[in-house]
Amino acid sequence: MIDVTHQINAVRRRVGTRVLEAGEARVVTISQTYDATIDDVWDACTNAERIERWFLPISGELRLHGHYQLEGNAGGTIQQCDPPKSFTATWEYGGDVSWIEVRLSADPEGGTRFELEHISHVDDERWAEFGPGAVGIGWDMGLVGLATHLSSGAAVDPQEGAAWAASEEGKRFMSLSSQRWSEASIAAGTDPEQARAAAQRTMAAYTAEPSE
Template identity: 75%
Template sequence: MKIDVTHQISAVRRKVGKRVLEAGEARVITIGQTYDAPLDDVWDACTNAERIPRWFLPVSGDLVLGGRYQLEGNAGGTIERCDPPKSFAATWEYGGDISWIELRLTAEGEERTRFELEHIAHVDDERWAEFGPGAVGVGWDSMVMGLALHLSTGASVTPDEAMVWVASEEGRRFMTEASEAWCAASIDSGEDEQSARAAAARTTAAYTATGEEGQ
């Protein structure tokens, strides 16, 4: 598994914001990347139960409107909205918490597709202050990287291969740079710079297991 870390980090666009829902204000992180693949192919990669494990995680359930899904060892939820091949929305249920994801795909010509995913969650101020957007953002960075590799090469990456790569020097550099990029997005959203950097340092430590934390 060979990744151009610098290229992949710079290819992704990250945004941090807020949204008012019926239950109150929620945090929103948005991650996007443009792939050199046609719209229908990207949609199939994101919704076909046989392809999803090649770049993300094994998935079970009914991948249809109203159906339940479960990612192995990760989140599950209900598909609440679906507009093939442009968008879908689903709940994201993990560790007793419920949040939401929304995926949008936009054709850029015949052979390029803009991928954009929003993760919307009610996060209390204390937990946000501890880790910031990178807590989930770094994981989504890994996901869009896996999709980039799959779409560009057709390759499949097993969970074991992914774990070995994450523990490598290259993998730790990727996690570190992704965390720093989410820190920059947080600061751009108006977050206090010192607080954002401290939260990012804790996120980096958690993902790379360095044990180093910001002061």
């Protein structure tokens, strides 16, 4: 499906905090530069027909103040939109509300830099248990789809994607992603032993066999 080592190394990951009206929030940032124009990347991220080709089927109104719903996943409201540079939206799932901010910019070395921030209020106990990889691995998997789509123009077959994620190669990708998010957490000040333990728990959750 994709060169695992190349994709892992192509992505930049950062962990931080931000103070919101409701208090301090955790911020997970993921970015990658693509060999594509900013208009093409923008269209891939905001056109419902193309989002389905690399991420998930999406319904709703993809416009300012419109509501969207990803099939079997999060929904929310688009709060800000500045084509083709940025948009922000709520990310509502399982009764929790967080936020995503997507920014596109020209990379000095060519291509378009995609950056996504996922901002959420996570209690200390839950953060200590799973760390940034809880959402970070999922976004890493999303960027695999985007990279594949932008490089080939083809749609990512959901069944093939699920089979790849369950394969040894897919598990190796998630393991490397979990490790890199652990390193980002340590760089942000987390105790190394705690960060690595959280990464192991997150990886176990992602690779657990579904119950019948």
